[in-house]
Amino acid sequence: MTDRFQHTRFEEPAVGGGLPPLDPWEGPAILLVDLDAFFASVEQLDHPAWRGKPVIVGGDPDKHGVVSTASYEARPFGVRSAMPSSTAKRLCPDAIWTHGHFDRYREMSDAIMGILRAETPHVQQVSIDEAFLDVTPTAVNREHPARVAERIQRRVEEQGVTCSIGVGTSKTIAKIASDMDKPRGLTLVYPGGERDFLAPLPVRTMSGIGAAAEEKLRSRGICTLGQLADADLRMLERVFGKLGRVMHVRANGGDDAPVEQDDEVKSVSNEMTFAHDLTKRQDVEAAIATMAAKVGRRLRRKGLRGRTLALRVKFDDLSVRSVQRQLIEPSDDELAYTPLLYRMIDEVWRPGTPVRLIGVGMSGFEEEGAVQESLFDVTEAAPSTGDVEPVVRDKCKRRGLIEATDLVKNRFGETAVRFGRELRNEENTTGSSSKNPADYK
DNA sequence: TCTGGGGTCCTAGGACCC
DNA sequence: TCTGGGGTCCTAGGACCC
Structure with missing residues (x-):
């Protein structure tokens, strides 16, 4: 340990601060705040009986599932994120399993991001459990970045979970430093020490x-x-x-990428892996309809309309094919674009070939405020003849149906309403998404 | 008992336009 | 008629992140 690379840990959320004397910090100061085993930690917070025990958040071992997060008690068994659940089950047979409660994680994440934004407006959230902060000392605020980090750790722990923080002169350094000591670590790489550290x-x-x-x-x-x-x-x-x-x-320690507050969504997609590969056209179309409906609903909830529609297919050998098409006009209505997806699937798949996964995505969102309802179906060119009336009536009826359906789903859960073509075979998914209506507030 | 789901970004080639 | 270059959009695939 040198004065250039300080590596420290504070043992208790001490009121007076648990930091040793600090060398002055000269230069940019970037923090990377990483929530420790976040999903598993929230589960342990919400289920006191699970505390101190191995907890795994992930998909079913017998349905192609993988581990999303393993609690620190599960890690000595060798369980890691992204590991096939089947392997994790073998390594740690007694672990407590859950498919996860993503709305709850989002709620916790939002509260914690609020804590970070109270420190500085210069926050870049990079995922549900990670954010960069620029806390470079200024003429008005000369506080040492380590003191800011320590305060953040204390406030995060008041929420019931813990975090590790890396402090450096760049995002690259802060990110790597945050990984050096987990959980509850605080690692500083002083200006000038970057190359030796890396x-x-x-x-x-x-x-x-x-x-x-x-x-x-x-x-x-x-x-x-x-x-x-x-x-x-x-x-x-x-x-x-x-x-x-x-x-x-x-x-070489020369990364100067700024902390950016860019939270603009660029794409929205849903995909699903099947426990048993699909081979029949009817089943594939049903799966496409299900994914298309999920994407459509999320688009409407976010107030987004996209122009680029994408379809992704993974086969049983894990190879992937994808197709994308530009719509005549931006859409958030799956009833309009699902027929186009049925045509796109023909370009990459022939009935009989086993399909492991299907995904539907939308991107190419129009500029904010440019939303304009067209009279014409998005998937077809505007009619050149005078025959407009039936299209208009059809579209209005459809919009009403979509909105009524969203209302029911908002109140009673995602599975409350299904259109005829959507997949009904609940047993045939990896089971990583929750079926509990309470999860969809 | 193999390998999820939600994203971002880059590349390379072709079409098209000036 | 032949030739070239640059810019932009679109598409498919792939690497990578958490």
Whole structure:
């Protein structure tokens, strides 16, 4: 441990602060706040009997499910996020399992993000359980970033969950620092200490370098961030394109990406993996209708209309095909775009081929305030003849039906109303989504 | 007992227009 | 008639993140 790289932990949510004497902080200060085993921690908060026991939030072991989050009590058994649930079940047979309660996690997350925004408006939420904060000392607020971090940890713990925080001069450093000590860790990397901090770490530690990039680097003898920092820039650019320069800069501690408050949604999608592969056209269309309805409802709830409709299919060998189409006009109405999805599926699938997953997505949202109801069906060109009346009447009726359906679903839950084409076979999903109407407030 | 679901971003090729 | 380049949009696929 050097004065450049301080690594500390505060034992109790101490009123007086549990921090040792601090060196002054000169330069930018970015925090990454990461909620510890978030989903599992909320479950333990809500179920006192589960505290101190291995808890796994994830899909069913016998339905292609995977682990979403494992509590810290489950991790010594080797259980990790993204692991197939079947493997997790074998490693930790006595764990308590739950499919999760996402509205509850969202509620907790919102409360905690509120705590962060009370510290500074410069908050970038990167996921339900992570956010960057820019707390660079200013002329008016000279508070040490470690003191801000400590206060955040205390306030988060008052909500009943814990967090780990990394503090550095860039998002790259803050993110990696937050991973160094979990749970309830607080890791500082002082300005100037970036390269020494990064050098011994495996390349995979850095955000943006996944399995594929790691392998390409390894085959060129680059295994640590120190080796990446010293690697030839032109070679990196040749192999990785734009990413090559980015990873080189970051490995040298030079990341200057700002904390951005950009919460604009760019796409909305739903997908579903089946316990048993689908082969019949009727079943595939039913699944498409179900996904299309979920997407449509979320679009309407968010007040979004999209122009780009996408369909994704995964087969039993895990290969993926995708198709996308531009709509004549932006839509949030699945009754209008589902027929188009039925045509799109023909481009990537032939009945009889086993289908493991189907996904429907919408993107290309129109600008805010540009919402305009057209008289014409979105999936068809405007009629060139004078035969407009039936289309108009049809569309108005449909809108009324959609809105009535949303009302019922809002009150009684997602499964309360189904259109004829939607999938009825509840047993045939991975079971990672909740069937409890209380989950859909 | 293998490998979810919700996202973002990048790339490369083709169409089209000026 | 032949030629070229740049910009933009669209599409499919893939890497990556939590």
